[in-house]
Amino acid sequence: MSSKKVALIGVGNIMFCDEGIGAYALRYIEKNYIIPENLTLIEGSSLGFRMMTYYQEYDKIIILGTGSHNDKPGSVRSENADEILAKGPTRKTANEVEITMMIEICSFHENMADVELVTMVPEDIVSVRNGLTQGTLEKMPIFVRNVLEVLKKEGIELREKDKHHSFEEIIEEFANPKQEIDPQSFLKS
Amino acid sequence: MSKKHIIVDPITRIEGHLRIEAVIDENNTIVDAWSSSTMFRGIETILKGRDPRDCGLMAMRICGVCTGTHYQRSIEAVEDAFDITIPKNARLVRNLIQGALYVHDHLVHFYHLHALDFVDVVAATKADPEKTAKEAKKWANVAGVEPYIGSASDFKMVQDRIVKFVKEGRLGIFGNGYWGNPHYKLTPEQNLIGVAHYLKALDVQRDLAKMQAIFGGKNPHPQSIVVGGVTCVQDIQNPARIALFKSLLKDGTDFVKRAYLPDVYMAGTMYADEATDGSAAFHATNHKGAMGKKVGGTGGGILSYMSYGDFRLDDTGFYHSELLFPSGLVLDGDISKVHEFDPSKVSEDVTHSWYKGSGAPEHPYEGTTIPEYTGLEKKEDGFAYLKTDEKYSWIKSPLYDGKKVEVGPLARMVVGYVKGDKRIKKYVDNFLKRSKLPITVLFSTVGRTAARAIETELMADVMFEWVDELAKNVAAGDLSTWTEFDFDKVSANSKGVGLAEAPRGALGHWVKVKDGKVENYQAVVPSTWNAGPRGPNGEVGAYEAAVIGTKVANPEEPLEIIRTIHSFDPCIACAVHVVDTKGKELAVYKVDPACAF
Numbered sequence: 001m002s003s004k005k006v007a008l009i010g011v012g013n014i015m016f017c018d019e020g021i022g023a024y025a026l027r028y029i030e031k032n033y034i035i036p037e038n039l040t041l042i043e044g045s046s047l048g049f050r051m052m053t054y055y056q057e058y059d060k061i062i063i064l065g066t067g068s069h070n071d072k073p074g075s076v077r078s079e080n081a082d083e084i085l086a087k088g089p090t091r092k093t094a095n096e097v098e099i100t101m102m103i104e105i106c107s108f109h110e111n112m113a114d115v116e117l118v119t120m121v122p123e124d125i126v127s128v129r130n131g132l133t134q135g136t137l138e139k140m141p142i143f144v145r146n147v148l149e150v151l152k153k154e155g156i157e158l159r160e161k162d163k164h165h166s167f168e169e170i171i172e173e174f175a176n177p178k179q180e181i182d183p184q185s186f187l188k189s
Numbered sequence: 190m191s192k193k194h195i196i197v198d199p200i201t202r203i204e205g206h207l208r209i210e211a212v213i214d215e216n217n218t219i220v221d222a223w224s225s226s227t228m229f230r231g232i233e234t235i236l237k238g239r240d241p242r243d244c245g246l247m248a249m250r251i252c253g254v255c256t257g258t259h260y261q262r263s264i265e266a267v268e269d270a271f272d273i274t275i276p277k278n279a280r281l282v283r284n285l286i287q288g289a290l291y292v293h294d295h296l297v298h299f300y301h302l303h304a305l306d307f308v309d310v311v312a313a314t315k316a317d318p319e320k321t322a323k324e325a326k327k328w329a330n331v332a333g334v335e336p337y338i339g340s341a342s343d344f345k346m347v348q349d350r351i352v353k354f355v356k357e358g359r360l361g362i363f364g365n366g367y368w369g370n371p372h373y374k375l376t377p378e379q380n381l382i383g384v385a386h387y388l389k390a391l392d393v394q395r396d397l398a399k400m401q402a403i404f405g406g407k408n409p410h411p412q413s414i415v416v417g418g419v420t421c422v423q424d425i426q427n428p429a430r431i432a433l434f435k436s437l438l439k440d441g442t443d444f445v446k447r448a449y450l451p452d453v454y455m456a457g458t459m460y461a462d463e464a465t466d467g468s469a470a471f472h473a474t475n476h477k478g479a480m481g482k483k484v485g486g487t488g489g490g491i492l493s494y495m496s497y498g499d500f501r502l503d504d505t506g507f508y509h510s511e512l513l514f515p516s517g518l519v520l521d522g523d524i525s526k527v528h529e530f531d532p533s534k535v536s537e538d539v540t541h542s543w544y545k546g547s548g549a550p551e552h553p554y555e556g557t558t559i560p561e562y563t564g565l566e567k568k569e570d571g572f573a574y575l576k577t578d579e580k581y582s583w584i585k586s587p588l589y590d591g592k593k594v595e596v597g598p599l600a601r602m603v604v605g606y607v608k609g610d611k612r613i614k615k616y617v618d619n620f621l622k623r624s625k626l627p628i629t630v631l632f633s634t635v636g637r638t639a640a641r642a643i644e645t646e647l648m649a650d651v652m653f654e655w656v657d658e659l660a661k662n663v664a665a666g667d668l669s670t671w672t673e674f675d676f677d678k679v680s681a682n683s684k685g686v687g688l689a690e691a692p693r694g695a696l697g698h699w700v701k702v703k704d705g706k707v708e709n710y711q712a713v714v715p716s717t718w719n720a721g722p723r724g725p726n727g728e729v730g731a732y733e734a735a736v737i738g739t740k741v742a743n744p745e746e747p748l749e750i751i752r753t754i755h756s757f758d759p760c761i762a763c764a765v766h767v768v769d770t771k772g773k774e775l776a777v778y779k780v781d782p783a784c785a786f
Contacts, residue, residue: 015247045250045410052391056395105301128234177243177247179245179415179416
């Protein structure tokens with residue numbers, strides 16, 4: 001097993017329909033696989049420059065999100081930092097703007113993680129609603145399979161847990177967060 | 190020579206992209222400007238019908254940068270509706286979480302999003318490291334400290350790195366700058382100091398981010414704040430957690446005092462001419478709203494400031510407590526008086542926003558969010574322009590008593606200063622005395638940036654007091670962190686507001702609760718106040734006014750526009766940075782920075 005410190009970061013806003021791809025895939029992996037010590041899962045949401053911290057703390061950062069390349073919806077692509085920067089100034093999604101920005105800011109730093117972006121082309125990132133379009137939902141297993149392959153190349157092979165959680169369950173959980181209070185965590189006044 | 194129409198535009202309408210259109214006359218002065226953006230508004234729809242106790246968890250997703258701030262404001266709106274006063278420990282923990290956010294945010298904004306508007310990276314390659322060390326000492330001494338980086342060899346190492354990167358063509362973000370533009374005013378040595386601190390700040394910010402998680406719980410999404418208080422009782426009882434917080438705060442404060450402040454003294458002095466150039470201010474133009482006192486210079490803008498007030502200093506409950514940042518307004522540059530803030534006078538207008546409205550500005554309790562996109566106008570030259578006489582932004586136009594106001598650190602410092610707040614006066618006067626600059630310098634782009642630095646130092650210092658107060662209170666045996674309430678009773682029919690100051694300015698969440706569910710919800714975020722379009726009677730917005738009057742060195746390089754917009758710290762700042770001003774490759778709007786008008 002690799003000792004490389006790897007972070008898997010899911011980005012995207014779950015209030016913009018398919019923009020939640022990264023967040024849902026991340027939670028899916030977290031719930032369904034046994035996570036080794038050298039792999040950290042971070043729900044990056046729409047963190048923007050707050051992600052800078054992670055860029056400097058890990059050997060490898062794998063970002064999951066939406067892509068805007070001209071392929072048809074559902075196509076998956078993996079790119080490294082140099083390929084992302086080489087695309088020039090054209091950016092179509094907030095993710096791309098923020099991720100590119102962070103790579104640029106941090107690229108001047110000595111301790112900069114090796115960054116890889118795994119993206120899937122969405123159908124709809126404009127509608128304001130929780131959940132995925134049917135087409136994107138059907139493609140999610142392919143997306144996750146690609147992410148697992150990328151991890152494998154880093155020497156991290158994930159094993160499945162016994163109990164399986166579906167994408168539908170995960171989306172439902174995101175759409176209806178409950179403020180759970182541990183009775184040990186507070187004292188009444 | 191004819192007028193030129195500049196368009197500075199990052200691309201699509203996802204999560205807060207910003208577009209500035211400006212008209213530049215034959216003397217290279219900006220005579221008109223419009224701000225258009227695509228800030229997300231739709232949270233209202235998603236929150237309706239939910240359990241109000243869970244709203245914070247969804248509201249935190251409004252913005253990726255101020256996640257924790259939205260989370261807390263949403264919870265406090267519900268606490269206000271339920272008439273809950275949280276315990277002292279909860280108040281202090283919330284102050285510490287938000288305070289840590291301030292210091293982190295302001296530092297990252299200054300160095301990583303804004304400094305390169307003042308610092309010419311390429312010019313730093315020409316610096317003499319020995320002279321740079323002397324220069325660093327000079328500005329640190331102005332601040333009354335020793336420099337954070339003081340040796341010539343350290344500066345030489347940074348310089349070697351820049352030279353190497355330039356040679357290899359790997360300048361990254363630095364590759365997009367307008368290097369050599371005559372409106373860069375620092376010497377090569379000063380530029381090298383700026384770059385050296387930029388790099389160091391990358392390390393410092395990492396520790397500052399950790400501070401927020403000590404009491405905030407899981408990073409990056411805080412979870413320890415709940416309706417009624419906080420849930421981190423184990424953390425506040427643990428001396429090691431308190432000690433870690435103090436140690437990280439101490440290191441961060443050291444950088445703020447020995448690098449950030451000296452750099453702002455340096456930039457403030459070198460850019461003082463622009464800051465005090467009244468002929469380049471909005472008030473020197475004939476625009477509607479350019480009235481009142483003629484104070485300040487480049488980038489000053491509308492000169493009306495508002496603070497909701499925030500950071501409670503005692504436990505008398507919402508909107509009764511003494512505050513670190515007092516609430517109030519200073520209007521039209523008149524710093525002789527302060528107006529008390531009245532929440533009922535807040536409204537939002539959509540005359541120039543892509544929403545259907547009722548025909549008059551609406552109070553957030555009654556506010557609606559119904560999209561009505563009317564598009565851009567393609568002119569004969571093939572470019573798409575904003576229809577500035579009609580609707581031209583996804584941002585609504587917030588008004589206070591019918592007026593446009595600016596919010597943010599400068600507003601907080603001005604309101605606090607004019608109100609005679611002792612702590613704020615002490616920090617602002619100290620800055621003015623040491624820099625030997627007049628108070629009017631604050632009413633400018635540079636002043637906005639200086640106010641943020643002054644506030645950072647103030648916040649870092651006061652957090653030591655809060656963390657000690659928390660430790661003392663816990664040591665005295667008070668462990669309570671949560672106030673109990675009867676949900677069925679308080680949620681039958683109530684309404685409340687979470688009014689606070691996010692790092693970027695006044696933030697409000699308004700909630701109406703009926704039969705245990707959210708009936709209506711509106712959030713008016715800081716960048717809405719600043720980036721909003723014209724008001725119903727043509728009142729110019731804060732960004733728009735700040736840009737109007739500015740003299741540009743080269744219309745092909747909108748350095749001055751970007752510098753002024755960045756001085757507000759829009760959450761959309763990163764988007765402005767990646768604009769390709771050559772405009773040939775932008776995807777959605779075909780853009781040319783200087784097409785004939």
